[in-house]
Amino acid sequence: MTTADTGTADVNTADINTATATFALAFxxxxxxxxxxxxxxxxxxxxxxxxxxxxxxxxxxxxxxxxxxxxxxxxxxxxxxxxxxxxxxxxxxxxxxxxxxxxxxxxxxxxxxxxxxxxxxxxxxxxxxxxxxxxxxxxxxxxxxxxxxxxxxxxxxxxxxxxxxxxxxxxxxxxxxxxxxxxxxxxxxxxGSYFANGVAPVSIWLSTDYSRAGRGGTGSAKFGGNYAASLLPQAIAYENGCAQVLFLDGETGTHIDELGGMNIVFVHKDGTLVTPRLSGSILDGVTRDSLLQLARDRGHAVEERDVTVDEWREGIASGEITEVFACGTAAVVTPIAQLKSKDFTIGSADAPAGELAMSLRQELTDIQYGRIPDRHGWLVRLDV
Missing domain, CATH: 3.30.470.10 (Aminotransferase class 4, branched-chain amino acid transferase, N-terminal domain)
Structure with missing residues (x-):
């Protein structure tokens, strides 16, 4: 079997006898x-x-x-x-x-x-x-x-x-x-609007007892089991006054993976955007990819690499990290004010939404709603 019909050479199905593609089904x-x-x-x-x-x-x-x-x-x-x-x-x-x-x-x-x-x-x-x-x-x-x-x-x-x-x-x-x-x-x-009263920064909880995915697991798949496994840590986050939970990598417990349903991005003082690399345990978010491209269009450097909690803590303390935000289809961009854990807190609950994060959010939604030109050809008309 091949994947030539869609150009998805990265999806090798030769050894999976259930994987077949189709061509223009009649509905x-x-x-x-x-x-x-x-x-x-x-x-x-x-x-x-x-x-x-x-x-x-x-x-x-x-x-x-x-x-x-x-x-x-x-x-x-x-x-x-x-x-x-x-x-x-x-x-x-x-x-x-x-x-x-x-x-x-x-x-x-x-x-x-x-x-x-x-x-x-x-x-x-x-x-x-x-x-x-x-x-x-x-x-x-x-x-x-x-x-x-x-x-x-x-x-x-x-x-x-x-x-x-x-x-x-x-x-x-x-x-x-x-x-x-x-x-x-x-x-x-x-x-409806994800934020009833406007986009507001949130506090998130660091899960040190539970991992979202491990090496060779299903972390990069949009699989219900990944989300079911996040429900208990998410409940713990709520109990600690946080809106979301942040997971670390399942192998070393030191590198930041993603939130329960969103990717995470850090903005440095020189304008560089840093986000955890797609290690196989992180979902390849469409919103993530789109925001990074819009940032590149503006001349911002983008780094996809391992990020540790220590780097986050030190970056906030020194002023090297100026903004942190999460991104995903539902909310588009969610500013992160602080990270809480059993042992420490990074940031402040009253931190304002980051200027770059909000600007990128506005540009992306303007494209999605047809308010500005779609220079990348990202939109597909459905009512045809």
Whole structure:
């Protein structure tokens, strides 16, 4: 097997017999006969929250080891029918993605760098011994959903339609092996502004008792197990008055990895941006990559390397580090005011948001919402 259809030579599937790609699936559409009334939908869009409400339809595509991908369809949103012995329920063979659809001023609907999400999903699939959906079919699945649920894309400032593609092993069997039947879905949820009262710096908790991932593990995959493993440390962070948890590398316990669901970036006094390298235990964030590119465009140096907690502590004390922020699809940029742990605190809870972090956030969101030119060609129109 090859990956020539998408140009993803970095994804070697030769030794995974479940990894097959497809070419331009034909989608059938079954419109819902019980869509929400316009008044109900508009009430939801006026205050959508995050991940609380879902649109009227979803995408489904089936895969079997003998037939490959087939039966691509858009159907009414509803519960899935799973056998109790489905592999996903016992062996956690599943992956997911997350991206957004944005309504522009001319009422057109766009998404941001979906090919990056598609390629990352292929890499995640390889790591979890799941079949790989082609980049083309991934993007087409988003367009097909928007074709029926365009009205669910909110138009207010800082709002969007969150798109959640995911893949599960739904073969009925008990046994530790790659599943021979899999399903891919896309659901969507209107999302309000992540910060109801404006972007505000947060305190984060340093987890020294738990690691997010280890060498050779699933850290670079968007795999639900990584997030499940972060829930207990996240609860500890909340107990200590922190909004997020920061993980160290699982091998030495000295290098900074990432937060529970976001990458981390440090700004030095000379304008250099430093972020932990993609070591295999860190998710290759689309927002991370985009912000680093925008910084390079402005002439900032960017370093992707190991960063220690001691470097953070000493950098804040000396003034060498002037800003720290986290980044991800949901919040885009979250300024970090302080790091707390059982033994020490770095920074101050009342530290203001960094000027560069906020400027980069503004530029990125301006691109996403079509307010400034997309010079990198990152936007893809969905309502076509």
């Amino acid at each position: 059938a559409r079954t419109p819902s006969t019980s869509t929400r009334a316009e008044a109900e939908r508009e009430a939801i869009l006026a205050n959508p929250g995050f991940g609380q409400h879902f649109t009227d339809h979803m995408v489904a595509i089936d895969w079997t080891v003998d037939g490959g991908w087939a039966d691509a369809r858009v159907v009414p949103y509803g519960p899935l029918q799973l056998d109790p012995s489905s592999a996903v329920l016992h062996y956690a063979q599943e992956i997911f993605e997350g991206l957004k659809a944005y309504r522009h001023a001319d009422d057109s609907i766009w998404t941001f760098r979906p090919e990056r999400n598609a390629l990352r999903m292929r890499r995640s699939a390889q790591r979890l011994a799941l079949p790989q959906l082609s980049v083309e079919d991934f993007i087409e699945s988003l367009k097909q959903l928007i074709a029926l649920d365009k009205a669910w894309v909110p138009g207010a400032a800082e709002t969007s339609l969150y798109l959640r593609p995911f893949m599960i092993a739904n073969e009925s069997f008990l046994g530790v092996r790659p599943a021979q039947r899999v399903a891919y879905y896309v659901i969507a949820s209107p999302a």
